[in-house]
Amino acid sequence: MREVxxxxxxxxxxxxxxxxxxxxLFVEAAIKAIDDAGVDHIDSMYVGCMSSGLFVGQExxxxxxxxxxxxSGIPSARIESACASGGMALRQGFIEVASGMSDIxxxxxxxxxxxxxxxxxxxxxxxxxxxxxxxxxxxxxLYALIARAHMERYGTTREQLAHxxxxxxxxxxxxxxxxxxxxxxxxxxxxxxxxxDPLTLLDCSPVSxxxxxxxxxxxxxxxxxxxxxxxILASGAATDTIALHQREDITTLKAVKxxxxxxxxxxxxxxxxxxxxxxxxxxTIAEICIIEDIGFVEKGKGGEYTAKGYxxxxxxxxxxxSGGLKSKGHPVGATGVAQAVEIVEQLRGNAGKxxxxxxxxxLTQNMGGSGASSVVHIFSxx
Ligand code: COA
Numbered sequence: 001m002r003e004v005x006x007x008x009x010x011x012x013x014x015x016x017x018x019x020x021x022x023x024x025l026f027v028e029a030a031i032k033a034i035d036d037a038g039v040d041h042i043d044s045m046y047v048g049c050m051s052s053g054l055f056v057g058q059e060x061x062x063x064x065x066x067x068x069x070x071x072s073g074i075p076s077a078r079i080e081s082a083c084a085s086g087g088m089a090l091r092q093g094f095i096e097v098a099s100g101m102s103d104i105x106x107x108x109x110x111x112x113x114x115x116x117x118x119x120x121x122x123x124x125x126x127x128x129x130x131x132x133x134x135x136x137x138x139x140x141x142l143y144a145l146i147a148r149a150h151m152e153r154y155g156t157t158r159e160q161l162a163h164x165x166x167x168x169x170x171x172x173x174x175x176x177x178x179x180x181x182x183x184x185x186x187x188x189x190x191x192x193x194x195x196x197d198p199l200t201l202l203d204c205s206p207v208s209x210x211x212x213x214x215x216x217x218x219x220x221x222x223x224x225x226x227x228x229x230x231x232i233l234a235s236g237a238a239t240d241t242i243a244l245h246q247r248e249d250i251t252t253l254k255a256v257k258x259x260x261x262x263x264x265x266x267x268x269x270x271x272x273x274x275x276x277x278x279x280x281x282x283x284t285i286a287e288i289c290i291i292e293d294i295g296f297v298e299k300g301k302g303g304e305y306t307a308k309g310y311x312x313x314x315x316x317x318x319x320x321x322s323g324g325l326k327s328k329g330h331p332v333g334a335t336g337v338a339q340a341v342e343i344v345e346q347l348r349g350n351a352g353k354x355x356x357x358x359x360x361x362x363l364t365q366n367m368g369g370s371g372a373s374s375v376v377h378i379f380s381x382x
Contacts, residue, residue, distance in 0.1 A: 008037025172323020
């Protein structure tokens with residue numbers, strides 16, 4: 001396998017972007033990444049997107065987006081893995097460069113959700129149709145079940161869940177690309193409209209539009225294009241049952257555990273070696289389970305550590321300096337690539353007011369559904 005580097009990155013602002021179509025968003029992010037890398041061609045392209053068919057009635061994104069980017073003719077395909085589509089597209093691009101098949105690969109993620117009249121239905125197609133969605137359960141509902149079980153088993157409190165949202169909004173307020181750039185308090189979260197008990201509006205990631213792109217190439221060519229190339233040390237992926245009732249223990253996200261273990265093994269690293277991480281906080285409880293299942297904190301203690309500031313920007317392991325899905329926004333197919341964009345900016349030392357000090361090794365974790373897919377990447381400065 002060849003070593004792989006990220007030599008360019010770019011993203012759109014995330015939010016309710018009425019004046020931009022799906023193709024506009026993708027092209028905007030792709031041009032930023034191409035300019036950043038300084039490449040004059042692309043050999044191949046992967047696009048992470050969960051459900052453009054249901055959200056905007058458009059399938060066949062590989063060819064469409066290559067055409068609108070002005071690179072029609074190259075191999076280009078869409079990758080779907082629910083909300084982990086972006087992370088899975090990154091993994092495909094990584095494999096393609098590592099294998100020697102292509103040198104310059106563009107990996108993008110895009111979703112245009114706010115034009116859709118029934119987003120909750122579209123999102124629920126990533127749950128088990130026969131055993132979950134058919135009975136009316138939604139994603140906030142599924143994560144509420146996980147939250148209740150976590151509270152029951154480990155004593156996680158309502159306040160501790162709220163601290164995840166408070167921390168991520170504090171970080172997002174420093175991110176010009178974030179959808180919600182306002183700070184909130186624990187009381188705001190607890191008193192917000194209830195969505196699925198115990199989760200309120202401010203425990204949930206929002207419905208968003210946006211796109212993000214990175215350019216990959218073999219590490220040996222990277223210096224030709226980029227002064228600060230960022231190496232991808234590892235790519236780990238895993239799956240679990242889609243339906244929650246089929247899991248042994250719904251407070252443990254097995255796919256997250258396995259994907260992280262695989263990535264750490266490949267990189268020859270441990271959780272304590274990571275300086276900064278972007279993880280899939282689609283709901284506050286998700287971030288708590290993920291930091292436990294990756295191994296950043298002891299199982300059951302995620303809420304306690306978050307409330308103590310362990311995962312804050314100046315904490316022991318800063319989690320979601322971008323604001324995460326909660327504050328930055330969650331255009332589902334774009335999220336996994338946007339996480340990589342943030343980690344690349346952090347490792348380059350370009351993250352402005354939300355810069356994590358001395359960040360040299362970063363991790364991204366992107367999840368599909370209620371944890372049925374997970375992709376972990378580990379990055380380092382060269
Ligand atoms: N966080 C913070 N503010 C939010 C928000 C969120 N998640 N969602 C909406 N808002 C704000 C809106 O900006 C709006 O503010 P305004 O009145 O000042 O303009 C207000 O809350 C109401 O927004 P609205 O669009 O009517 O909300 P909604 O009730 O239609 O949707 C949720 C709220 C939480 C149900 C929706 O965001 C949701 O379904 N989120 C989860 C998405 C999801 O499941 N993703 C996949 C994860 S696996």
